[in-house]
Amino acid sequence: MKNMGFRWYGDNNDSITLSDIRQIPGVSQVVGTLFDIPAGEVWPKDQIKHLKDEVEAAGLKLEVIESVNIHDDIKIGLPTRDQYIENYIETIRNLAEYGVKVICYNFMPVFDWVRTDLHYLLPDGSTAMAFEQKYLTDDPQSIADAMQKNSNGYVQAGWEPERMAEIKRLMTAYKDVDTEKLTANLKYFLDAIIPVCEKYDVRMAMHPDDPPRELFGLPRIYKNRDDMLKIEQLHESPYNGFTICCGSLGENPQNDVPAIIREFAAKDRVFFIHGRNIKFINDDGDFHESAALSSEGSLDMYEIMKALYDNDYQGYIRPDHGRDIWHENGRPGYGLYDRALSINYLNGLWEAINKDHR
Numbered sequence: 076m077k078n079m080g081f082r083w084y085g086d087n088n089d090s091i092t093l094s095d096i097r098q099i100p101g102v103s104q105v106v107g108t109l110f111d112i113p114a115g116e117v118w119p120k121d122q123i124k125h126l127k128d129e130v131e132a133a134g135l136k137l138e139v140i141e142s143v144n145i146h147d148d149i150k151i152g153l154p155t156r157d158q159y160i161e162n163y164i165e166t167i168r169n170l171a172e173y174g175v176k177v178i179c180y181n182f183m184p185v186f187d188w189v190r191t192d193l194h195y196l197l198p199d200g201s202t203a204m205a206f207e208q209k210y211l212t213d214d215p216q217s218i219a220d221a222m223q224k225n226s227n228g229y230v231q232a233g234w235e236p237e238r239m240a241e242i243k244r245l246m247t248a249y250k251d252v253d254t255e256k257l258t259a260n261l262k263y264f265l266d267a268i269i270p271v272c273e274k275y276d277v278r279m280a281m282h283p284d285d286p287p288r289e290l291f292g293l294p295r296i297y298k299n300r301d302d303m304l305k306i307e308q309l310h311e312s313p314y315n316g317f318t319i320c321c322g323s324l325g326e327n328p329q330n331d332v333p334a335i336i337r338e339f340a341a342k343d344r345v346f347f348i349h350g351r352n353i354k355f356i357n358d359d360g361d362f363h364e365s366a367a368l369s370s371e372g373s374l375d376m377y378e379i380m381k382a383l384y385d386n387d388y389q390g391y392i393r394p395d396h397g398r399d400i401w402h403e404n405g406r407p408g409y410g411l412y413d414r415a416l417s418i419n420y421l422n423g424l425w426e427a428i429n430k431d432h433r
């Protein structure tokens with residue numbers, strides 16, 4: 076695929092180098108971030124320029140950013156949100172100046188993605204991240220501590236220490252934020268930023284909640300197709316759209332991921348794809364992440380790629396989390412080898428579908 080990318084956390088935050096990424100066949104994009112900038116602060120132009128320059132020096136492009144995190148005050152709807160939204164707008168303008176076309180973001184309260192095991196042992200001896208409801212305690216702090224402790228010394232995106240130090244305070248601050256209020260706060264945010272995105276040609280690609288269900292009593296507003304329709308209608312614009320994370324949506328067996336892609340890609344509201352497979356462990360929706368190959372997981376990756384092809388998808392795609400294989404010991408889910416295998420597989424499916432339809 077022409078816009079195949081690879082997520083990279085930056086010089087001091089990743090076990091993988093840009094030249095490693097360049098050597099994966101068929102990769103043209105780095106999905107980049109300024110990992111050290113806390114949510115709510117403006118991304119400085121000089122740091123964006125530095126990132127773009129080094130990505131381009133490696134023969135790659137920087138057109139997708141993941142993520143520009145949204146300050147919790149915006150999600151809670153506090154009066155301080157206006158300043159944080161101003162900062163967000165300035166970041167959008169700064170990124171646009173350096174050629175960024177898509178910003179991936181999420182609107183999950185307190186926690187980003189959640190797993191109960193970062194090293195779940197698979198029958199072939201590899202490990203992957205897993206979610207089993209029975210291990211989810213009532214204490215969010217213990218989940219945060221486990222995520223940190225088991226990440227091989229890396230900080231996981233969405234689990235930054237400054238955020239985790241605040242869990243108790245945040246859980247209290249979200250006490251009165253229900254689904255309706257969180258949705259209204261998303262609308263307030265979109266109404267403010269989307270006109271800027273239209274002017275500067277930057278598309279906002281919201282990432283689904285992962286897993287797509289309520290946790291710790293906190294609301295989740297992007298869990299399925301109906302949620303997507305609502306989000307789309309909050310602020311109608313070709314710049315208000317989605318990241319389809321196949322794994323995240325696929326973690327609810329009721330979600331028909333290829334059908335969701337068909338519906339929203341046909342309307343040109345899909346800007347970014349996370350190509351990931353998962354495998355259900357039981358009928359309760361517990362799952363582990365798996366190799367991308369359809370036969371290794373519960374999602375049909377051919378149908379997913381076919382849905383993109385049939386809708387003439389021109390947007391960006393990257394593999395999502397991978398397994399840890401071949402003695403790799405990096406940030407769990409973000410090793411080099413299994414994600415490179417995913418890219419080769421997804422590109423292989425794409426080539427085959429293309430040639431079938433010539």
Ligand SMILES: [Mn+2]
Nearest residue numbers: 320323349395
């Ligand atoms: Mn994802």
